Amino acid sequence: MLSYYSKMLHLTNTLTKKKEDFVPLSKDEVKIYHCGPTVYWNQHIGNMRGMLMGDLLRRSLIYLGYNVRYVRNYTDFGHLTSDADEGEDKMEKAAKREQLDPQKIADKYIKQFEEDTEALNILDPTVKARATNYLEEMIDMVSILLEKGFAYETPKAIYFDVSKFKDYTALSGQNLELNQVGAGTGTVSDPDKRNPQDFALWFFKTGPHKNALQYWPSPFKSSEVENGYGFPGWHIECSAMVRKELGKSIDIHYGGVEHVPVHHTNEIAQSESANGVRFVNYWLHNEHLNLNDKKIAKSDGNFILLSEITKKGYDPMYLRYLFLQSHYRSKQNFTWEALDSAKNAYIKLVNTANSWGDKQGVLIEQAINDFKEALEDDINIPAALAVVWEMVKSDHEEADKLATLLDFDKVLGLKLQEHIIAKRNESKELDPEIIELIKKREQARENMDWQEADKIRARLKDEFGYSIVDAK
Numbered sequence: 001m002l003s004y005y006s007k008m009l010h011l012t013n014t015l016t017k018k019k020e021d022f023v024p025l026s027k028d029e030v031k032i033y034h035c036g037p038t039v040y041w042n043q044h045i046g047n048m049r050g051m052l053m054g055d056l057l058r059r060s061l062i063y064l065g066y067n068v069r070y071v072r073n074y075t076d077f078g079h080l081t082s083d084a085d086e087g088e089d090k091m092e093k094a095a096k097r098e099q100l101d102p103q104k105i106a107d108k109y110i111k112q113f114e115e116d117t118e119a120l121n122i123l124d125p126t127v128k129a130r131a132t133n134y135l136e137e138m139i140d141m142v143s144i145l146l147e148k149g150f151a152y153e154t155p156k157a158i159y160f161d162v163s164k165f166k167d168y169t170a171l172s173g174q175n176l177e178l179n180q181v182g183a184g185t186g187t188v189s190d191p192d193k194r195n196p197q198d199f200a201l202w203f204f205k206t207g208p209h210k211n212a213l214q215y216w217p218s219p220f221k222s223s224e225v226e227n228g229y230g231f232p233g234w235h236i237e238c239s240a241m242v243r244k245e246l247g248k249s250i251d252i253h254y255g256g257v258e259h260v261p262v263h264h265t266n267e268i269a270q271s272e273s274a275n276g277v278r279f280v281n282y283w284l285h286n287e288h289l290n291l292n293d294k295k296i297a298k299s300d301g302n303f304i305l306l307s308e309i310t311k312k313g314y315d316p317m318y319l320r321y322l323f324l325q326s327h328y329r330s331k332q333n334f335t336w337e338a339l340d341s342a343k344n345a346y347i348k349l350v351n352t353a354n355s356w357g358d359k360q361g362v363l364i365e366q367a368i369n370d371f372k373e374a375l376e377d378d379i380n381i382p383a384a385l386a387v388v389w390e391m392v393k394s395d396h397e398e399a400d401k402l403a404t405l406l407d408f409d410k411v412l413g414l415k416l417q418e419h420i421i422a423k424r425n426e427s428k429e430l431d432p433e434i435i436e437l438i439k440k441r442e443q444a445r446e447n448m449d450w451q452e453a454d455k456i457r458a459r460l461k462d463e464f465g466y467s468i469v470d471a472k
């Protein structure tokens, strides 16, 4: 049981379009699912902002006293170039481009993604669900939908019949007759599809997917392939991973706003039809990052990677600070000028905190309450940041301000302690103990005792705030 949890938290729910009281399903744990990346390419800073917004939600809930189980997935197959069941599988397209096995592509881009999330101080999820590890659950869920009559087989695919699910447009509010997002205009490839909006739960290895590189046997029947060979659709992946890792009903489903009309709409239809219970209580969606006032788009080269930012000498924390300045439900615009002013604010914060010395202080209650109040208002991080600066400029004891600032950083995630220590050490002479450790590490390296060398490196970082870089 929780000793304390906020009863004042309000979240804006995309489903009701209202700011609602947050009431968790269980007092023991809040269950959150975040739609993660399809790992076929580098993730640009717009994608990273979405991940960071999820991190802020999670950190805020923890700060407010909740235990959080946070699941984020990796899609490593089945996501077609159009969200509406058309085109090529993104993973396989990348496999051809780079002449690598699709799973090698996934490994490569998961590694890159995780380097970026770590650099941005995004906490590791409780579970990182890689779609290929959940095939059994996906097949099981499709079988249930067939049994219950929500799905049907054609020789090309198994589809979800949207006419069987009466609240299909509840999340998006779209009018199906007028707006056929999710319909898939490429229906010519399957004349047996009943409604244009029906979406695939399983693609058989035939027709446009005859040469699929990633496919598995299934209990499903097609006159065109043996053993039901094929692969699950992208939407059923998330439904199955949610059910396996979090259960039939969850508290919060998080994701980018682009997922509302198709992906999340379909997740609700599948999960509620298969499980017979409400799927998600609160749907939260983050708005997009623009680049120089234009939509970020890979296809026309209007995108930036984190590595381009760090190569120019910016600490990833400057970007994190920039992202803290706008609310998750608001669009944000990236410019180099905006990054420079975020950098200046960050440095000012660190320098100010450094000037406060290192005496032990106590938390400033009023500031903590104001900070929590901002979080409770739909995770209003920009308002929380305003509380931070108000506290920094206040005339409280400096030691208390430092203690409070470091407490806020549990949510902000700006690695303030590390940067304050680094700043302090800049002006300090090297401690004889540090010199001794560096010598020992050199010796260990000469003896090729990498384990010992790494251990000393970690000690230097943790105890003294020094990072060792080995130059050639």
Ligand SMILES: [Zn+2]
Binding pocket: 035, 036, 238, 263
């Ligand atoms: Zn998803």
